[in-house]
Every structure is written in C-alpha cells, then in structure tokens.
Amino acid sequence: MSVDTASPGGSPRVNEDSELKQGVTGRLLYFYVLGDVLGSGIYVLIGLVAGAVGGAFWAAFAVGVTVATITGLAYAELVTKYPQAAGAALYVNKAFKNKTLTFFITFCMLSASYAAAGSLATGFAQYFGEVWAAAPALVVALAFIIGLAIINFVGITESVVANMIMTFIEIAGLIIVLIIGIVATVQGKVDFSRITEFSTESNPALGLLAGVALAFFAMTGFENAANVAEETQNPRRDFPRALIGGMATAGVLYVLIAVTAAITVPIEQLAQSDAALLEVVKAGVLPFSVAVLTIVFAIIAMVAITNTCLVCLVTESRILYGMAREDVVPAPFAKVSSRRVPWLAILFSVLVIAGLLFSGADLAQLANVTVVFTLLIYALVIISAVKLDKLDRTEEAFRAPRFLLAIGVVANFLILGYVIYDDPGSLVYCAALLAVGVVLFIAERLLGGGRPTTNLES
Amino acid sequence: MHVLIATDGSRQSLRAARHFKSFADPSKVTEIIVLAVTRPLASVSFVDEISADAKAPKPLLSSSFKAEAESAVAVIAAEFDDWSDTKVRTRVRSGTPSAEINRAAKMSNIELIVLASGSRGLTDTVLIGSTAQRVQATAPCPVLVVRPVPRVKRTKKKP
16 A cells, blocks of 8 residues: 555644644634633622622732733643643643652642532532522532533533533623623613722731632633643644633623622622622613523523533543553543543542532632642642743744743732631642542552553653 | 545444455555544543554553544554555544544545444434434445444354
C-alpha cells in the first residue's frame, strides 16, 4: 500500500490535505467558557454575596472577577504552551517535578469539582423549589445529580450545539434581569444610594473580602476549558482570546447584574432569599405576569446550573479515568461501556456528590470548600506559569504580564487565608474529600497489585 | 472505489474492517480513508482498544485522546498493508462521530462507509440510537454496518 498516514507521533502532515481546519473553533470555545462560568455563580450565590457585603456587593464581584481573570491569564499562557487536557496537574508537574504534589493537585481538582457539583445541585434545588414548592430540596438535588449522570451515560454531553444553546439561554436570563433594571430606572423605582452601602457588622474591608471569596465561586469553572484544549483548532491564537474573552464577558455581566439587583431590591430581601435573582424578577416592573416570569426565569436558572454541573461531572469522570489508566486509582474506573462512557467513574462521582448532599452542608459551605481548593490550585498554577517562563517559550505563545500574575498570587492566597479563617469548618470537608482520593489510592495499592508508572510523562 | 472505514477504537471496529477486507476486491478499491472521531465534550473523548499497547498504563499527564485516535487509525490502516495498489490514508477529526463521518464521506467522495455497530446489549435499542444508526440515516453513500456477533449460548462448541 502507499501510505499517506499520520504517524501516531503526529507528523506535521497530519490532516495536511484534509478539507478544512477542523475541531473546536475559537467561538465555540468562547461559549464553552462563558456557559461554564455563568452557570456556576450568579444564579446560585448572589444572595449570599449581598448578605456578606451589603449594597456595595457589586464591588465584591468586581474584585473576585478581576482576581479570577488574572488567574485565567496564567492558564491561557500555559495552555498555549501545553495544549493538553490534564490542565493544572500538568503545569504543576512541569514546574515542580514533584510527584506527590502532582497527585495532590490532581485530587484537589477532583475534590473541587465534587464540591462545586454539590453546591450547584443545592442551588438547583432552591430554584426548583420556586417552581414546585412542595418538592423536598434534598430529593430534588439528588434526582438532579442522578439525572445528569444518566445524561452522561447516554452521551448527550457530546453535543457542541446543545452546549451553545444552553449558554444562550443562560445569557438570556441575565439580559432579562438587566432589562428589568433599565425599566425600573426609567420608572424611577430604584434606589441608587444602596450601591455604596456596606452593611456588615465588622469593618467594610473584611465584609468585602467575605463577598469576594463567595463571588470567586462565580468565576470557577473556566479551568475546565483545558478539557477541550487538545481539540482546539488554533490553540495559540484562540485559547487566550476565548478564555479571557469569556471571563471578561461573564465579569461585566456579573457586575451589571449585581448593581441591578442592589438598586431594585432591598438588600435584606436579597440576602434572605434562596433564589435571589428571582427577587429582581418578582419586583414586578415588567408588564408580564410575575408568576409566569418567575417560572420562566427559574427554568433559565436551572438550565444554567445544569450546564455547569454537566461539565463538572465530565471533568470528574475524566480525572478518575485518567488516574485509573495510570494505575493511581483502581483499574475499573477506566472501564468504558459500549457507548464509550466510563460508567464506574460516573457512578462513583454521583455517590460522592450524594454523600456531600446528605452531609447537611449548606450552599455557602460547599461553595467555600470549592473556593479553598480552587484558590490553592489557581495560586499554584500562577506560580507554575512564572517558574516555566523560560521553558518552551515560542514566538506565538501568549505571555501574561508578570506584575498581574504577582498580584494574582497574592490575592489568591489572601482570599484563601480569609476563607479558612472565616469558615474553618470547610477544612473538615476538604479533608474528607481528599480522604476519598486517598482511599482510592490505597485500594489500588492493596487490590491492584501493580505499581504506578514511575514516570509521570513518558 | 473510495471507501471510508470509521473506527471508535473498539475491537468491533477492527472486526468491521477485516470483514470488509474479507470480500472486497483490492483492485477495485483505489483508496481507503480510515477515520476516527474524537468527542471533545464527552467524558472520554476516545478509547483505543486495538493497539498492541492499549492496555499498558498510560501516564495521566501526557494522556492524549488525539494520540489514542491516531494509533487506532494506524492499526486499522495496517490491516491493508498487503493491498499494494490501494492508497490508504488516515484521518482524525473532532466532533460528533455520526456528523463527522458523513461530512468526511461527502468531502472525499466516498462510495462506501464501513463501520461497526457498537453494542449488543439493550442500550442501542432503548437509548436514543447509535452512531451507526445516525450515519446510515444521512449517509451520502451505501453503508456497511458490521453487527456484533450474537452472544454465544453456553455450548461446548469452541467459538
């Protein structure tokens, strides 16, 4: 035969004469990031942030978004250098070359994703309660996670188009809120004085920091973009643009939404609401039936949360699958069904998330756990970016401004310190989640018999 | 004749390729394209079960679904090593498998698509259909779907 084939190593002739550039485009990546970020935060957490800071809580969002976006710059730089799916674990390994630290970060990524999924499920149940108040929240949250697992089994998550539609719906929900804000302003039903109020018991700076920590949760999820890094058409050009563009868009929307919520609804009402953005809708400034609008908006919020939570489950099963392939956790986690789904990894993830839901942790606590893990990961990623500065640098690779990265590290550690100081109980959850990883690791040592591959990178 | 052989990295897809080879006339098949599709948003984008070292532990950090897809298409392509007059190309695309298979078939003027139907269990009939079903629904050319062997009932006959 005359072979015109791409060698497994990937010769430059791969797909050379293939019809078009093919794969995830920059635009799809942008919507992937935006959808993932939007779903995790504003719908779920805005009431808590408002309660922590007071009327000026938009400032907490502004700071949280900025710190997260600086971290995003470090990710963008590293992804353009190493466009592989492993994400943070890969970068930390390259920078520190310490196997224990790499495993630790991998388990942190897994744990962060579990805690995020738990808080998202709780948030979902709160919005569901607005549509059907009789439904018990715990049952709804559990059913939600099980439903997502089934969607994963069937394989709908593969659909790039479905992902984009969900993102559009998420944006639509936020635009409804903005329109309400504009209409209310025109009608003179707003109170602008509220946006400079701090209503915390302690000093405003601490209140703001508390808000920032929570608002930070609203930006998590962007790191999942590394999932599709390998299949992005032109990662060097598209990845930084899509990642930073998506985060900036989300950030601007967050601040605008926060201002809108503050001027249209009294802060106490926001803080006490389970589904705070609904309070804005319920303010009744639009000429539609409030009841209908409430249900429509609750559904939009649930779609948003679903989108992000689906990505969480995909990320978790990928990490478990990858670790099983490496013999770090028991091999059955790498088993795939005939539909190429790592069913045991998904099932296990559902059990862990269910455990979190049963533990009685509330939304803020689970969000704190997520934030603790992600802040630690983010800080290490930024340090890795700086350490790897001289390595593998190419002409076209994106390079984040160094002074911004310095600010990012300090800010990440500052917020991390505050969260631990403010809610030491979250460390118990962190330890419990990491223990799950340790148990798997020990199970593999005892039952698997094999040794892990000694080299992390072949 | 231009033939496209799709693989999802499964042994079943290797069987499909061999089945095609068992009856096809090498002198009439001028070109074969071996295609694998990775699914960026799925939990596992691609699983290679047919390479010689498919079962060996893979380092997490250098794991690459694209590389797995590339080794899988290389294995299938190697099946046709002895067809000296047939040009064999390999392709890895990214997206929804059924859509990408049909798109590739249209672009390369393929006259026959060869692929395997995934499972022998309930999943394909109960759930919303398999890649094979979706390919045949919109394929621009004839499709050869190689079904899995039905489960052998426990008799003493050797398989």
